[in-house]
Amino acid sequence: MRQLRPALQRAVLGILVVSLIGCPLTFAAAVAPLGSVALAQGPIQFTPDVAPLVTEEPPDSILEDEVQFTSSDAMQLCGSELLWGDGTMGMCLAPGGNSYYVWTGPSEVMIVPVDATNPNQLGFLQAVIDRSANEGRMDEAERTAALSFAGLFITVVGFPFACAFATLVGCIIDGAAVLVTAGLLAEAANSYTTDREDFETHSVQAKYHFCRMQGNTDQACRDAAGITPEQLGGSGG
Amino acid sequence: MVEQSMSREVVLFRRAIQGAVAGLGILIGSIGVAEVGWLRVLGLAIGLLALAAAFTQLPESLASRFVERTGGKRSRFYLAWISVGSIILPPGAALLPAMGLAAGVPLDAGSAALIVGPTVAGLLNLIVLVANLVESRAP
Numbered sequence A: 001m002r003q004l005r006p007a008l009q010r011a012v013l014g015i016l017v018v019s020l021i022g023c024p025l026t027f028a029a030a031v032a033p034l035g036s037v038a039l040a041q042g043p044i045q046f047t048p049d050v051a052p053l054v055t056e057e058p059p060d061s062i063l064e065d066e067v068q069f070t071s072s073d074a075m076q077l078c079g080s081e082l083l084w085g086d087g088t089m090g091m092c093l094a095p096g097g098n099s100y101y102v103w104t105g106p107s108e109v110m111i112v113p114v115d116a117t118n119p120n121q122l123g124f125l126q127a128v129i130d131r132s133a134n135e136g137r138m139d140e141a142e143r144t145a146a147l148s149f150a151g152l153f154i155t156v157v158g159f160p161f162a163c164a165f166a167t168l169v170g171c172i173i174d175g176a177a178v179l180v181t182a183g184l185l186a187e188a189a190n191s192y193t194t195d196r197e198d199f200e201t202h203s204v205q206a207k208y209h210f211c212r213m214q215g216n217t218d219q220a221c222r223d224a225a226g227i228t229p230e231q232l233g234g235s236g237g
Numbered sequence B: 001m002v003e004q005s006m007s008r009e010v011v012l013f014r015r016a017i018q019g020a021v022a023g024l025g026i027l028i029g030s031i032g033v034a035e036v037g038w039l040r041v042l043g044l045a046i047g048l049l050a051l052a053a054a055f056t057q058l059p060e061s062l063a064s065r066f067v068e069r070t071g072g073k074r075s076r077f078y079l080a081w082i083s084v085g086s087i088i089l090p091p092g093a094a095l096l097p098a099m100g101l102a103a104g105v106p107l108d109a110g111s112a113a114l115i116v117g118p119t120v121a122g123l124l125n126l127i128v129l130v131a132n133l134v135e136s137r138a139p
Helices: A004-041 A071-078 A119-157 A159-213 A218-225 A229-233 B002-034 B038-053 B058-070 B075-092 B095-102 B109-137
Strands: A083-085 A090-093 A099-103 A109-113
Touching: A071 A090, A071 A099, A071 A109, A083 A119, A090 A119, A109 A159, A119 A159, A119 B002, A119 B075, A119 B095, A119 B109, A159 A218, A159 A229, A159 B058, A159 B075, A159 B095, B002 B038, B002 B058, B002 B075, B002 B109, B058 B075, B075 B109, B095 B109
Parallel strands: none
Antiparallel strands: A083 A090, A090 A099, A099 A109
16 A cells, blocks of 8 residues: 555656646647748738729718728727727617617728628628627637636645645645646637637638629639639628 | 755745746736726736735745745746746736737737736736846855
8 A cells, every 4th residue: 555655646647747747739720720820821801992982971971982081980989889899890870770889990891882682791790790700709708718727827836835745645636627628718719719610710710801892803702802613702702 | 064055945936936926917907908897807916915915925935835844845837837827817818809900800808917917917916026046056
């Protein structure tokens, strides 16, 4: 028994050493391809090839125009009830209920008349709703991962104390806690990776539909948004 | 000579435990900032309590009991374990929000707290490790 206990302690210690090195490495390996793809692609440059319509009339009376206010101005005018997306990409029902404010950047706001049969309007709406949902789930995964790291931190750093003050039972319980927190961490990283990919897909879908709403051709918008046929296939447009 | 060596071990352990507990306080406080509602209050309260505990007699008491309990055996290994764990693990919490920021996800206050807090905790423990290395090499 005396020989068994140090042997078990060494075994638990061995598992923890592997976990301490392996968990962060596995975690980093799981998310690294995503980062490299994002960095390789870089920010999508999207410049609509349409000159602003010059008119003497006020913006409310024209069909489509780039207006001089920002997405936060538009969000303030619309209120929070009929608003989808966020300040970086979204749309809302303008006062009066006849048109939408649509934006794909804080200073790139467009007015479009409400048209429930326009597939690009519906596609843009769906894309920004899904993009916001992805963003929310990514925030949640970030917090879960941070909590898991806190748990891993406590259990790994507490391992010597658990073994010293609670002997073999303490070592085993602490070792089990390390494995559980490492599992939670892996799950959070997996969830984040999936939502990050979906977030990118919905972002380019929104850019594509925004471009189409400006009257550009399908191919020009595909090129401008950098969207692949697979990414476009899921947007319904 | 043995007593002097033992007290040096206690000083090194106390510093490492202080760094680990303070780092944990900063990490949990940052998670609290990223949360909403009562979870934010709870996270901030636990974080502040942990941070305050780092400056009480608790780390010294724990360090002396630990050194006494292990009898100084493998104490440097345990010390390295605590120090390295305290440096590596907290900044791991900043990895996901930092990657999101690099890829263009809008940065909110919660994500910013999750980047800054854990990084500060890791750096703090790096300073503790350097201080301990200097102390352990002193004559």
